[in-house]
Amino acid sequence: MKPSTEKFCKACAGTPYALLPQATRVFIKNRSLALRLTHQSIRNLIIMARDLEMWGARPLTEIMNCDETNRSRAMAQATNEWERLKTAGRDYDGFNPGFKKPRIARSVRKSSIPAGDRILGPCPVSSPRTRCCNLLTLDTARGCLHKCSYCSVQDFFKAPAKRGIQIEKNLRQKLDALALDPDAVHHIGTGQSSDSLMLENRFGELEALVDFARKNPNVILELKTKSAAVEPLLALHPPRNIICTWTLSAPSIIRCEEHLAASLDERLTAAEKAAGAGLLVGFHFHPMFPFAGWEREYSGICNRLVESFNPGQIAMVSFGALTFARSLPARIRELPYKSKILQMPLTECAGKISFPAGDKVKLFSTAYAALLPWHGRVFFYLCMEPHELWHASIGHEFRSNEDFERAMKTSYIEKILGR
Template identity: 40%
Template sequence: MKQNYEEKFITNIENTNYASLSTGHQVFFKTIAFQYQFSFQELKQLIDFTIDFKMWNEKDIVEIFKNEYANRKMAFNHIRDVWNELKSKPNTYDTFDKSSYSDKRKITFEKIEKETLSLGACPVASPNTRCCNLMTLDSVESCGFDCSYCSIQSFYNQNKVAFDVNFAQKLKNLKLDPNETYHIGTGQSSDSLMWGNKEGILDALFDFARSNPNVILEFKTKSNNISYFLENEVPSNIICTWSLNTPVIIENEEHLTAKLHQRIGAARKLADKGVLVGFHFHPIVQYENYLEDYKEVYETLINTFDSKEVVLVSMGTLTFIKPVIQKLRSRDFKSKILQMSFVDANGKASYDLKAKKEMFKSAYDSFKAWHKDVY
């Protein structure tokens, strides 16, 4: 028996982000769906467009949708054209209103017993990528910061942070080839420093570094929580790196993290203690006048640090896997991070090659004074 449209709507709507819409938008969509008999794919995309308009702080779908269209295709194409136009033009945060974002999170901590030590290759390593051979060590699962673009939100429960009760013992039992040099980073599944020495994780990692001088152990952070490093002798094979961005992106997209001057100030204090520091510009984000804003950050670093104090500077940009995009659309918050034209980049969504060349060339050229000394 052939389904009527109402039955199809009820069946298909469960496979969209309809549940993430407000009650008012749900009523609106039901009305226009029955009026124009949108296909499942059209309805699915229109719902995503609606969520994006709200997330980007743009006009509401109800304002954009005309009172009448000649047919279904014209209605769908009009909304899609508006969506594409917003994605294709440079973002601006000048009038961006993120006042609805709550800076209070209820985080619960739990102790877990993992079967094995979470040590492995960098998750982006593949035959199609240039890899720096970084290995990642998960000392904590989930992060207390709330960066809109972060992939961690699609892997873990954001409000629950887990510590492996046997982490220290597993590190002691780890056998590495003494003739090999390893670069191991701890900032993949959580921020490396924001939790301090909770559950003894920094004690365990410092002991591991002392016992394995052939390991370069990297702590990557967006925090300024360096008290443990200031109060203790830091093994010479430990490096501390900061993920940096412009004040515009930190303010609007890197929620709950330390301000730019706080991160740079923390790095300066550790450099004064003799700890090698580094900086990651990942992601570099396009928006109006973004190149000038990033250049100011680059110049600040060059004026604040001697190149001999800096071990590395890395660059990267936005790349999204589908679960992260889906997670972003399921949240009720403001962000312009998805307001960009996507192209496929090794199975992920990212900027096109022209945009990447522009941002990376600007960054590389800006650090010309450090080219001889910094990796």
């Protein structure tokens, strides 16, 4: 193998090169060798080619001029178009991700969460650099079946937990063994490591959680979901200290990025059923991100909420931006279908990667304004966001995480007790 070819092969390691069409692979190799590109330039070219393909844009073979012999000008041809598309932003109109639904439902592997791992712990995305409600998270399962392109659940656990779905087979015993202060209010959520309603109580997980909530009236148990399968929970006649919350995304995002999750209509119908059964419900607009027509779609969701629900039925509404751990973009580029999720300017945000703060404020404040009839009657907050964004987005902020936690619990308890 020639030294130049060996250098190229080394540069391709750990990149999505093998996922590119053959014509693009050949083009990149030929251009890299002809221009004598550096190791990092080769890797950058591969990443740009993969992004262009996933975004449904013109391929790299049409952007780079084969006759250009100047290395810097040749790379600029690709980089400038890649940056232009990121700045222009996403347009989902006519976009087809090419996702193929599995013919057979993915098997669910029932196994115990490793003995050394705690079933209850702090929120895995909490950070001292963002305002946090100090939520405790309960791992009843690990992994998700919704096939969202931006899914971050895979990054919460070590490698063995990323294969399939893990069910906590000793859930009831572990719940009984939890040492909770009986004089304190505990806000516990189950939707961080999996989807709370996705498995429909097939393994008795909902039954165990309902019993746990009944035995511990000082626990606010939040079940977070993108599923429409609320009937198995309602059949258990859950107590009022169980709150069901739905992640709500714009229809374009659901269609193109949340492939096996329930539709917006299905989620809202399920929420209406839960509220009709006497449970408090809530809504997480998370992850929010801009795309062509976002104002209309997000405002439309908010208008539907105001028309369909009484604020007395609503525990909370949260807003949060699309944010990545630094390892996640590489995983997204390995997906076997197209996605526009990375088509945006990315910047550092509290140790992670997200889009500019000014765009976040526009998103959050637009949705908050559309929910005007609920102001002062529903608890609003930002999730995983720096405290500097709060006031500009929703008109108020908390001085500390402890103040935030205290206000949230007080509001929830008052709603649970019907005050």
